Amino acid sequence: MHLLYPLTLSALLFGVGTYALLARRNAVLVLMGVELMLNAVNLDLVAFDVWLRDTLRSGQVFALFVITIAAAEVGVALAIVLAVFRLRATVAIDELTDLGEPDALAAERLTGVELAKGADVS
Amino acid sequence: MTAAPITPVHPAPGYLAVSGAEVVFLLLGLVVLGAAVLCVTSRSVVRSALWLVLSLGGLAGCYLVLTAELVAVVQVLIYAGAVVVLLLFGLMFTRAPIGRSADVDTPNRPVAAVVGVAAAGLLAWLLVDAFRLSYLELPAAPTGTAEAIGAAVFRHYVLPFEVISVLLLAALIGALVLSRPDISTAEHR
Incomplete structure (x- = not known):
C-alpha cells in the first residue's frame, strides 16, 4: 500500500x-x-x-x-x-462571553452578529 | 558528509497498480470521510453523534487493514463505544433538541469552512510532497497483536503507562468534583 x-x-x-x-x-x-x-x-x-x-x-x-x-x-x-x-x-459557546472585552461586546451587541470592524468603539 | 541515497530493495509499484488492500482502504476511507463530513454538517445533534460512530468504526477497519489489531479493537471499545455514549449522554443531559434545529452552527461558518479546507489542503500537499515515493509493505503477520503491544507496553513503556494511570485518576476526581456542586462550593457557604 x-x-x-x-x-x-x-x-x-x-x-x-x-x-x-x-x-x-x-x-x-x-x-x-x-x-x-x-x-x-x-x-x-x-x-x-x-x-x-x-x-x-x-x-x-x-x-x-x-x-x-x-x-x-x-x-x-x-x-x-x-x-x-x-x-x-x-x-452555546458564542453566548458565553463574560470574559470578553466589554467595549467589543457592546459594539457587537449593537451591530448584531457581525463584527464591529471599523466601528468607533473607543 | 553526504548521506548515501536510500535505494529501496524492491521498486515501489506505481499508483496505477492498485492492490487489494489499497481498494479496501480506499472504500473504508470514503466511508470514514463521508461520515465525518455528515457528522460535522448535520443539523440534528443526535444524528451527528451517530455519524461519528460510523466514522470511528470505519477508522477501526482502516487500522485492521494496516494490521494494527489491538488498536482497532480498542478503537471500537473506547471510541465507538464509550466516548460516543458519553457524548450522547452529554447531549441528552444538556437538553439538546432532538430534531433538526436551525442554530447548530455559528455565523462564522464560511470562515470555518475556508480554514478547514485550507488546513486539509496544506497538510495533504505537505504529506504528498514528502511521502510521494514511500511504499508501505504490508507485513504478512499482524504487527499489532495483543501479545506484541502488551510486551512493548510493559517492557519499554512502563513509565508512561503508570503516568497515564495517575492522569486517569486525576481526570476521574476532577470530573467528579466538577459535576457535584455540593463538593466544590461547600467551603464557600
Whole structure:
C-alpha cells in the first residue's frame, strides 16, 4: 500500500475536525470535532509505525495512549459542559462571553452578529 | 558528509497498480470521510453523534487493514463505544433538541469552512510532497497483536503507562468534583 493513502485520509479528517471546531455552536458538537482531529493523528501514528516496522511498536503504543487521554479529556470536558449548563442554562459557546472585552461586546451587541470592524468603539 | 541515497530493495509499484488492500482502504476511507463530513454538517445533534460512530468504526477497519489489531479493537471499545455514549449522554443531559434545529452552527461558518479546507489542503500537499515515493509493505503477520503491544507496553513503556494511570485518576476526581456542586462550593457557604 502506498503510504499516501492513510496520510491523505488523515489530513482530510483533520481538516473536517478543524471545521467542526470552528463552526459548531453546541459545545458537545465542538468536542466531536476534537475527537475527529485526535483520530486523524492516531491514523498517522499507526501508519508510520507499520511503515517503519518499529520493533518497539512506538506508534501503536502512542496511539493507545492518545485514545486513553482522549477518553479522560471527554470525561472532564463533559463535566465542564454540564457545570456550564447548570449555571447558564445554555451550552452555546458564542453566548458565553463574560470574559470578553466589554467595549467589543457592546459594539457587537449593537451591530448584531457581525463584527464591529471599523466601528468607533473607543 | 553526504548521506548515501536510500535505494529501496524492491521498486515501489506505481499508483496505477492498485492492490487489494489499497481498494479496501480506499472504500473504508470514503466511508470514514463521508461520515465525518455528515457528522460535522448535520443539523440534528443526535444524528451527528451517530455519524461519528460510523466514522470511528470505519477508522477501526482502516487500522485492521494496516494490521494494527489491538488498536482497532480498542478503537471500537473506547471510541465507538464509550466516548460516543458519553457524548450522547452529554447531549441528552444538556437538553439538546432532538430534531433538526436551525442554530447548530455559528455565523462564522464560511470562515470555518475556508480554514478547514485550507488546513486539509496544506497538510495533504505537505504529506504528498514528502511521502510521494514511500511504499508501505504490508507485513504478512499482524504487527499489532495483543501479545506484541502488551510486551512493548510493559517492557519499554512502563513509565508512561503508570503516568497515564495517575492522569486517569486525576481526570476521574476532577470530573467528579466538577459535576457535584455540593463538593466544590461547600467551603464557600
